[in-house]
Structure formats: structure tokens, C-alpha cells
Amino acid sequence: MGLMQLFKFKGGVKPATNKAQSVTLPIAKAPLPSVVAVPLHQSIGGTPRPLVQVGDKVLKGQMIGEADGWISAAVHAPTSGTVREVGMYAAAHPSGLLTDCVVIEPDGEDRWIERQSVDYKTLTPEQVRELLRDMGVVGLGGAVFPSHAKTQASRSVPMEELVINGAECEPYITCDDLLMRERAAEVVKGIAIFRDLLQPKKVLIGIEDNKPEAAAAMAQAVQAAGEDFQVVSVPTLYPAGGAKQLIRVLTGKEVPANKRSTDMGVQCFNVATAYTAWRALGHGEPVISRLVTLTGNVAEPRNYEVLIGTPMDELLAIAGPKADTDGIIMGGPMMGFLVPEAKAPVVKATNCLIAHSPALFPPKAPEMPCIRCGSCAQVCPHELQPFEMYWFARAKNFGKTQEYNIFDCIECGCCSFVCPSRIPLVQYFRFAKSEIWARERDKKAADGAKTRFEFKQLRDEREKQEKAEKLAKAAAAQAAKKAAEAAAAAAAEGGAPAEAAAAPAAQSPEEAAAAAKKAAIAAAMERAKAQRAQAQPQNTDDLAPAQQQEVADIEARRARLRDIAKTELAHPEAHPAEAAPAAPADDGQTPKN
Amino acid sequence: MEFSTSPYLLKDTSVRRVMTQVLLALVPGIVAYALLIGPGILAQIAIATLTALAAEAAMLRLRDKPLALFLGDGSAVVTAWLVAITFPPVAPWWLTVVGVLFAIVVAKHLYGGLGQNPFNPAMIAFAVCIVSFPALMSQWPGPGSHLAPAQQLDWIFGLAPRLDGMTSATPLDALKTALRADEGHSGPLPFLAGNAQAVIALCYLAGGLFLVWRKIITWHIPTAFLGAMGLLAGLLWLWQPAGFANPVFHLLGGGAMLGAFFIATDPVSGATTPRGKLIFAAGVGLLAYIIRVFGGYPDGIAFAVLIMNICVPLIDMYTQPKVFGMKDQ
Structure with missing residues (x-):
């Protein structure tokens, strides 16, 4: 174990680790479940496209969902059997919403596809990344970010450190601990893959100092493999296993929320991710299982190798939940969540199931007002001011929460842990974040709708105009034709009057078209005016019935007069006798009213 | 559940x-x-x-x-x-x-x-x-x-x-009256009502350190309060020893210790950021000294605290600490 300078991150808490219960027994293989439901979306990024249909026979390891885009990762059948359903199914999500799953009924044979180990050193880095994506390798520390997308160094900043996360800081969880104890050699091989892709100057494996066995096993495996990785014991302090915190502790670098770690010459992978990367390349096994700690209110806490898609209640039953168990926490007690549906399947992010009981996790005391004691700020590993953010989140002043950097919050739960007023701070921050996201979505949608509406209006107006122009042109052409005919007739009759007849024809078609355009614009303005008049309230809205009657009478009279005037103006020839005074003297073609 | x-x-x-x-x-x-x-x-x-x-x-x-x-x-x-x-x-x-x-x-x-x-x-x-x-x-x-x-x-x-x-009157008041009457004071200052007040102040100090140890309060407020008050008292005393009491008299007299550890540290009405606490408490210490020495009241802690309470929202707003990863940006 290397002696090196370690750095500190601010804040952090020391909850009881409760890890001893589940490390006494070696990893066991969970029995084949009665059904496996594999959610298609198990990683950050695009939802894989299903490749199978109901009734299809699948083999263990067969790809059933194809990565959609670069930030996405394939999913595979965890065992051989028949596809019974491709559709919505209970999900391992606090919302309790369903998710798209491929439900497979195992045939009990657990028959593999043909597995091919590849010597990744003979492949180009791009091919290795594609292979990792198609093997479904994602971050198993909990974030499930597609790993291949993290294996590219920044163009401008040289890679300095590759940090391997074996800290496992959450209480109760021991799956990484057992993985390192029992399968250190393969973890080291997996780390070598990431090292070869990223080519950092050094590789640092951070393990909390409450796991000396794991650290010793890793150090031995590193030595046996002839690698120069450094295994470093870091102080046990929650959340030292947060990627940014571990990077800080091992390298002194603080990766801000708006930057990629590679932009600072550092990258971080979980030990379990490294293990699956090696299994994928070295053994041709896609990610179809993972280690899960079964602990909490159970008779026999232990770590199991579990097929992805195994129903949680069925899995937990193996460990013998005690009678007063009233729920399942997926993940640790600091950042995990109570699973709303016990049959929800284990996913790649499921590192631990804790049987919940009121005795183990007593109901929270009633929430008191914040007394601004600042304990939350003192333990925040991102040096935020949780009580200020709480204030603004509560007031739904979401802009202010952003000013106080709410999106830097990693929801580690330290603030809620220490709050003497028992305020569920993290919950307020989740609420604020999702409100901000929802508002941004709404705003985007509204902006889109507005743009579409404006474009439609523009198009309608243009079409109207074009129609009017067409009509005007046709009319002008007609007029020109008539004039030409008249001129021809006149010419046939004799020379001089032809010029006079030709004059109106000369005006068209250009001038006629311009006139038509003017008319169209005038008509549009007229329509707009009418719309405005409709929209504007009139001072005649609040009147007594008698007055209303009077107004109606007057309006009716006016309308009658207008009608008469209109018909007379429009068709002066219909009433030749009266036409003369009403019709304007000049042309009589454009009614003025 | x-x-x-x-x-x-x-x-x-x-x-x-x-x-x-x-x-x-x-x-x-x-x-x-x-x-x-x-x-x-x-x-x-x-x-x-x-x-x-x-x-x-x-x-x-x-x-x-x-x-x-x-x-x-x-x-x-x-x-x-x-x-x-x-x-x-x-x-x-x-x-x-x-x-x-x-x-x-x-x-x-x-x-x-x-x-x-x-x-x-x-x-x-x-x-x-x-x-x-x-x-x-x-x-x-x-x-x-x-x-x-x-x-x-x-x-x-x-x-x-x-x-x-x-x-x-309290020793603070007595001293002030004496100094104002231009009597001056000869020899060592009357050391606090037969040392009783000083002993009590030291007991408050002990209680306050207990609170720091228990992480109920942080070091910022007591340190800045006593530091600012002691510094101002010390400067004036060095400048004119006959006209001003020594800093020990001020720190152990009146409500200084109680104020520094138990009153200015009230989290609800005080500043909350680390730098804000320093500014807030230094303000309380300075104002308390000024009021108790030059003002008309026997001690100045109460008014100093209330005046600085008014400033808290402003202090907090302008002393927000830089968050993780943003310190050199």
C-alpha cells in the first residue's frame, strides 16, 4: 500500500457502517429466479431498442436491447428461456412508474450464447469502446453511466490519474468489498483495460480504511499482475466514495459541476465496473449479473451474484427477511430509496437490498422549523448552504436555489443526517430540481408551440397573398385580353381609337398586380381591426336591459343603413337612379366607407 | 410503511x-x-x-x-x-x-x-x-x-x-463615571467587583468552549467578537493607559464572555456563513466596546447585537462561500 499524500474534502459524516453483518460469508450464487424482467433502460442515455418479440427463445447473454446512440449501452438476456412480454413492467424507481421491460421465462437450462474472448490489445480503441457498449458495461457504482463513453481522454489536457473507486462509503453495502476480496485479479485486469484506453500517468485505487482485507487482496493482485497501480487506503468518511470526493482525496483536484473530470486530467471508475469490463472482453460475458448485498432486517446477510432482472422480493427471500420487515431499500440507507413495488427487478444499479423495518430505521421525528444552526453547511461535501437552499425551495423560489448552486448537490444526504430539526433537506432539493427541470421542459415546449404557431400564421398569410396575387393576375390577363380584342376590333374598324383602348391595357398586368397586393394588405388590416374590435371590451357591456334594447335597436338601424349603402355602392348599376349621388365621381370602382 | x-x-x-x-x-x-x-x-x-x-x-x-x-x-x-x-x-x-x-x-x-x-x-x-x-x-x-x-x-x-x-453601578459604569469626572484612576484598575465578575466570565468561557467542542457553535463568532473588542480596547489602552481600561478588564467585564459565546452565537438571528460570522461578531465586539465606553449605557452588548442583527441578511448574502470546485473560478 503506497504511502502518499492524501487530501481532504470538506464536510462528510460518520454514520454507523453496519458492514460487518454481510462480510462474514463468501459470495454465493443466487438461484435461478422464476422470472426475469430486464428493463431496457438501465443506463444514462438512450433507451436501447428491443431486438426480441414475445415468444422468441433467447439464450443467456443474447443481446435483447441494442444501444441507442453513443451514450447508451446494450442489455442482454440474463438466462436462457422464452420472451413472455415486451412492455411496461414494475421498475426499480422511487416513482413507482412502470418501465419498458423484456420479461423472460427461464427454461432452467441457463444455456449461454457462444462466448468469445477477445484480445483487446489487437483492437483499435474505437473497437474496444464499441464492444464495451455492446456488452452493456456501465458504471456499477450506482450512476450507471455507459463506461465506454468515459474512456476518451480530453484532447487538450493530458490524462494524469485514473482513479479506481473501491471506497464503498455507504453503510450496509459490502458488494465491492467482497468483490475485491474474492476477485481482485479480475478487477485488476479490468482496470488495465481502462488504463490502456485512457493512458494515464498513474492509477490510484482508493479503498476506505475500514476494508483492510480488500485493500490487501487488491495490493497482492496488483503485484501478481506486475502492474504499477497504487492501492491507497483513504479515511472512512461518508461520502468518500462519491467520485468527486475520491478524486479530491487522491489527487487534490476538485472537479466542478460544469466540467468533465477528463478536462482536469483525471477519470474515475468503480471496481465492479472494471470487473465487468474484463469479463466482457476476456470472457465474452455481457453484463447480465452483478453482486448484490442482501442485508438489514434479514436472518442471514450476505452477498450474492444475482441475475439482472431478478424480482427483488424473490431475491430478498433468500436471505430470510424477518417477520417485521415492511419494505425494501434499494441502495444504501443514505442515498437509496424504498422500492414501491417489491417485484421490481434487480438492475445494473442495484448494489444492495436492505430489508426495512421500523426497529432498524425508526420513523422520523416530526419536522421542526429550521434554526439556521448551519450543521448542514458544515457537513456538505460540496460546500453548499443547504439551509439557504431549503428556504428558497420551500418558498418555491427556484431561481434563488440555482443561485445557491442547487445543481451541485449530489443528494448524499449528509445535511438531512445531521439536521437537528429533522428537515428532509434532500427531499426539498429533489423537489426543487425536478420542478426546475419540469419548468424548463414546459418552457421549451411552449417556445416550440409559439414558433410553430407563428410560422403557421406566416404561412397562412403568405398563401392568402399568393392566392390574391394569382387572382389579380388572372383578372389582369383577362382585362388585357379583352382590351387586346377591343383594340383588334378597333384596328379592324380604323386606326386612331386603338391607342385610347390600349391605355388601360398598358396599366396591367404589373399595375393590376400591385393594386391587388394593396387590396390584399388592406383586407388583412381590416381583418386585424375586426379581430381587435372583438377582443376589446366595449363600454356598452354593463347596461340595463332597457338600455341594451335601445342600443340593439340603434345598431340594427345602423346595420340596415350600412347594408343599403353597401349594396348601392357595390352594385351602382342595380339602382341607376340613386347611384349618382352615392357613387364617388372619379371611378366608382372602389367603395369608400 | x-x-x-x-x-x-x-x-x-x-x-x-x-x-x-x-x-x-x-x-x-x-x-x-x-x-x-x-x-x-x-x-x-x-x-x-x-x-x-x-x-x-x-x-x-x-x-x-x-x-x-x-x-x-x-x-x-x-x-x-x-x-x-x-x-x-x-x-x-x-x-x-x-x-x-x-x-x-x-x-x-x-x-x-x-x-x-x-x-x-x-x-x-x-x-x-x-x-x-x-x-x-x-x-x-x-x-x-x-x-x-x-x-x-x-x-x-x-x-x-x-x-x-x-x-x-456595574464596574464598567463606575469606571466610566470616574473617567468622565476626569478623576482618572491611579494604580491598577479596580479589578471587577472583587474578582467575582471575572470568575463568572471565566465560567462562561468554559461553558462556551464546551459548546465549541460539542460542535453546537463554531469558533468564528467568539473569536471574532473577543478579538475585535480586545484589539480596540488594547489599542486605546496603549495609546492612553490612564484614559482607557486594559483589554482584560473589557473581556472579563460586563457581558463580554456571555455575549461572545451565548448571545452573539444565536444561530437564528446571527450570520451563518464562516466569513459572515467573523464580520458579524467583529461588528458586535467593536460596537459593544464603543457603546460601553463612549455611550450612555452600562454595557453595549445588547445594542451591538441588535444592530448587527439588522445587517445579517446583507452579510450572509455577500459572504456566500465558494462551492466545491469553484474556488479558483
Whole structure:
């Protein structure tokens, strides 16, 4: 174990680790479940496209969902059997919403596809990344970010450190601990893959100092493999296993929320991710299982190798939940969540199931007002001011929460842990974040709708105009034709009057078209005016019935007069006798009213 | 199973526990006070506590808040004790009652109760009473005038006439009067009422350090408060030793220790950021010195705290710490 300078991150808490219960027994293989439901979306990024249909026979390891885009990762059948359903199914999500799953009924044979180990050193880095994506390798520390997308160094900043996360800081969880104890050699091989892709100057494996066995096993495996990785014991302090915190502790670098770690010459992978990367390349096994700690209110806490898609209640039953168990926490007690549906399947992010009981996790005391004691700020590993953010989140002043950097919050739960007023701070921050996201979505949608509406209006107006122009042109052409005919007739009759007849024809078609355009614009303005008049309230809205009657009478009279005037103006020839005074003297073609 | 969200593990703590530790930290000072100056302080604490609980219960009832939950949080008792300790130990009972009522009803509940008061309730009580009843608020058992225990209680409950000769101004006041009368002071300064006040102050210091150790308060406020006050006192004393008392006199005299560890550290009405706490407490220390030396009141802590309370939102806003990863941006 290397002696090196370690750095500190601010804040952090020391909850009881409760890890001893589940490390006494070696990893066991969970029995084949009665059904496996594999959610298609198990990683950050695009939802894989299903490749199978109901009734299809699948083999263990067969790809059933194809990565959609670069930030996405394939999913595979965890065992051989028949596809019974491709559709919505209970999900391992606090919302309790369903998710798209491929439900497979195992045939009990657990028959593999043909597995091919590849010597990744003979492949180009791009091919290795594609292979990792198609093997479904994602971050198993909990974030499930597609790993291949993290294996590219920044163009401008040289890679300095590759940090391997074996800290496992959450209480109760021991799956990484057992993985390192029992399968250190393969973890080291997996780390070598990431090292070869990223080519950092050094590789640092951070393990909390409450796991000396794991650290010793890793150090031995590193030595046996002839690698120069450094295994470093870091102080046990929650959340030292947060990627940014571990990077800080091992390298002194603080990766801000708006930057990629590679932009600072550092990258971080979980030990379990490294293990699956090696299994994928070295053994041709896609990610179809993972280690899960079964602990909490159970008779026999232990770590199991579990097929992805195994129903949680069925899995937990193996460990013998005690009678007063009233729920399942997926993940640790600091950042995990109570699973709303016990049959929800284990996913790649499921590192631990804790049987919940009121005795183990007593109901929270009633929430008191914040007394601004600042304990939350003192333990925040991102040096935020949780009580200020709480204030603004509560007031739904979401802009202010952003000013106080709410999106830097990693929801580690330290603030809620220490709050003497028992305020569920993290919950307020989740609420604020999702409100901000929802508002941004709404705003985007509204902006889109507005743009579409404006474009439609523009198009309608243009079409109207074009129609009017067409009509005007046709009319002008007609007029020109008539004039030409008249001129021809006149010419046939004799020379001089032809010029006079030709004059109106000369005006068209250009001038006629311009006139038509003017008319169209005038008509549009007229329509707009009418719309405005409709929209504007009139001072005649609040009147007594008698007055209303009077107004109606007057309006009716006016309308009658207008009608008469209109018909007379429009068709002066219909009433030749009266036409003369009403019709304007000049042309009589454009009614003025 | 109730719907709850992470974290499911919580530290064993509560508002009640925080307040209880503050009370515990006050005990050494109170014991020293009772032994050295007289049991009047104990009677005052009893009166103040009962008044505070009654007022708190009445206000909670009026505001339709859960009585047991809030009455048991201990915050009203802390306010009561601070009022009792800062008032003269021989103040008549009704003065203490008026002070506590004002603190709980007006300064606390009319602003929204626990966690909402912009001003330190105990200091509001002190300010209101010293402005309204300056004479009664200035009667302290004189140095060497050992008022018998029974006599102190008689005075508190108005069973015996208050004799002016038996009380005197505080040492701070006495010094100020002497300096103003241009008498100067020869030899060493009168060291605090036969050292009683200094002993009590040191007990408060011990209690305060306990709070720092228990992480109920941080070092920022006491350090900046005492540092600023000591620095100003020291500079003036060095400049003109005959005209100003030495810094030790100021730090151990009056309410400096109590103020630095127990009053300026009230989290609700004080600044909350690390830099903000330093600015806030330094402001309190400086203002307290200026008011007690150049002002018309026997001590300046109360007004200094209230003035700085006004500045808290501004201080907090402009001293937000840089977050993780943003320190050099």
C-alpha cells in the first residue's frame, strides 16, 4: 500500500457502517429466479431498442436491447428461456412508474450464447469502446453511466490519474468489498483495460480504511499482475466514495459541476465496473449479473451474484427477511430509496437490498422549523448552504436555489443526517430540481408551440397573398385580353381609337398586380381591426336591459343603413337612379366607407 | 410503511438536544454567579423560565401549533435563562416578567416563532427594559455590599424597600463615571467587583468552549467578537493607559464572555456563513466596546447585537462561500 499524500474534502459524516453483518460469508450464487424482467433502460442515455418479440427463445447473454446512440449501452438476456412480454413492467424507481421491460421465462437450462474472448490489445480503441457498449458495461457504482463513453481522454489536457473507486462509503453495502476480496485479479485486469484506453500517468485505487482485507487482496493482485497501480487506503468518511470526493482525496483536484473530470486530467471508475469490463472482453460475458448485498432486517446477510432482472422480493427471500420487515431499500440507507413495488427487478444499479423495518430505521421525528444552526453547511461535501437552499425551495423560489448552486448537490444526504430539526433537506432539493427541470421542459415546449404557431400564421398569410396575387393576375390577363380584342376590333374598324383602348391595357398586368397586393394588405388590416374590435371590451357591456334594447335597436338601424349603402355602392348599376349621388365621381370602382 | 425518503439513517440529534446542551453550558457560570453574588440569580431564572413557558404555551395555542412538540424544544427556556442572567439579579420580579414576555411574545412569536426571529429575543428584552426602566436595570449589588440572600429575595419580590446605598453601578459604569469626572484612576484598575465578575466570565468561557467542542457553535463568532473588542480596547489602552481600561478588564467585564459565546452565537438571528460570522461578531465586539465606553449605557452588548442583527441578511448574502470546485473560478 503506497504511502502518499492524501487530501481532504470538506464536510462528510460518520454514520454507523453496519458492514460487518454481510462480510462474514463468501459470495454465493443466487438461484435461478422464476422470472426475469430486464428493463431496457438501465443506463444514462438512450433507451436501447428491443431486438426480441414475445415468444422468441433467447439464450443467456443474447443481446435483447441494442444501444441507442453513443451514450447508451446494450442489455442482454440474463438466462436462457422464452420472451413472455415486451412492455411496461414494475421498475426499480422511487416513482413507482412502470418501465419498458423484456420479461423472460427461464427454461432452467441457463444455456449461454457462444462466448468469445477477445484480445483487446489487437483492437483499435474505437473497437474496444464499441464492444464495451455492446456488452452493456456501465458504471456499477450506482450512476450507471455507459463506461465506454468515459474512456476518451480530453484532447487538450493530458490524462494524469485514473482513479479506481473501491471506497464503498455507504453503510450496509459490502458488494465491492467482497468483490475485491474474492476477485481482485479480475478487477485488476479490468482496470488495465481502462488504463490502456485512457493512458494515464498513474492509477490510484482508493479503498476506505475500514476494508483492510480488500485493500490487501487488491495490493497482492496488483503485484501478481506486475502492474504499477497504487492501492491507497483513504479515511472512512461518508461520502468518500462519491467520485468527486475520491478524486479530491487522491489527487487534490476538485472537479466542478460544469466540467468533465477528463478536462482536469483525471477519470474515475468503480471496481465492479472494471470487473465487468474484463469479463466482457476476456470472457465474452455481457453484463447480465452483478453482486448484490442482501442485508438489514434479514436472518442471514450476505452477498450474492444475482441475475439482472431478478424480482427483488424473490431475491430478498433468500436471505430470510424477518417477520417485521415492511419494505425494501434499494441502495444504501443514505442515498437509496424504498422500492414501491417489491417485484421490481434487480438492475445494473442495484448494489444492495436492505430489508426495512421500523426497529432498524425508526420513523422520523416530526419536522421542526429550521434554526439556521448551519450543521448542514458544515457537513456538505460540496460546500453548499443547504439551509439557504431549503428556504428558497420551500418558498418555491427556484431561481434563488440555482443561485445557491442547487445543481451541485449530489443528494448524499449528509445535511438531512445531521439536521437537528429533522428537515428532509434532500427531499426539498429533489423537489426543487425536478420542478426546475419540469419548468424548463414546459418552457421549451411552449417556445416550440409559439414558433410553430407563428410560422403557421406566416404561412397562412403568405398563401392568402399568393392566392390574391394569382387572382389579380388572372383578372389582369383577362382585362388585357379583352382590351387586346377591343383594340383588334378597333384596328379592324380604323386606326386612331386603338391607342385610347390600349391605355388601360398598358396599366396591367404589373399595375393590376400591385393594386391587388394593396387590396390584399388592406383586407388583412381590416381583418386585424375586426379581430381587435372583438377582443376589446366595449363600454356598452354593463347596461340595463332597457338600455341594451335601445342600443340593439340603434345598431340594427345602423346595420340596415350600412347594408343599403353597401349594396348601392357595390352594385351602382342595380339602382341607376340613386347611384349618382352615392357613387364617388372619379371611378366608382372602389367603395369608400 | 410510511412513505419516507433517504437518508434513512439519521444522527441522534434534535433541537431539544441542542438547546439542552446550551443550558448545560450555562450552568457553571450560573453556579459561580449564585455563589459569588447571591441567590437572586436563581430566583430570576425560576421567574423567567416559568414566564417563558407560560408565554410560549399561550402563543403556540394562539398560533395553533402542536404544544408538546414546541414547548419541549427548549428554545424558550434558553431565552428565559439569558434574560435572567443579563438582568440585574435584584431586579423586581415584574421587570423580569416584562422582559421575558417581550422576548417570547413580541420578539419571537410575532415574527413567526422558532427559527424566524430576526432579532435576538433576549437582547430585545434587555433593550426594551433598559430604555423603559433605566434605574431598575442599573441597580446591581454593589462591590463589597454583600446583600444577604434573604435580602436579595425580598428586593426581587418587593417585600422590602430598595435601598440605594446597597446597590451600585456595574464596574464598567463606575469606571466610566470616574473617567468622565476626569478623576482618572491611579494604580491598577479596580479589578471587577472583587474578582467575582471575572470568575463568572471565566465560567462562561468554559461553558462556551464546551459548546465549541460539542460542535453546537463554531469558533468564528467568539473569536471574532473577543478579538475585535480586545484589539480596540488594547489599542486605546496603549495609546492612553490612564484614559482607557486594559483589554482584560473589557473581556472579563460586563457581558463580554456571555455575549461572545451565548448571545452573539444565536444561530437564528446571527450570520451563518464562516466569513459572515467573523464580520458579524467583529461588528458586535467593536460596537459593544464603543457603546460601553463612549455611550450612555452600562454595557453595549445588547445594542451591538441588535444592530448587527439588522445587517445579517446583507452579510450572509455577500459572504456566500465558494462551492466545491469553484474556488479558483
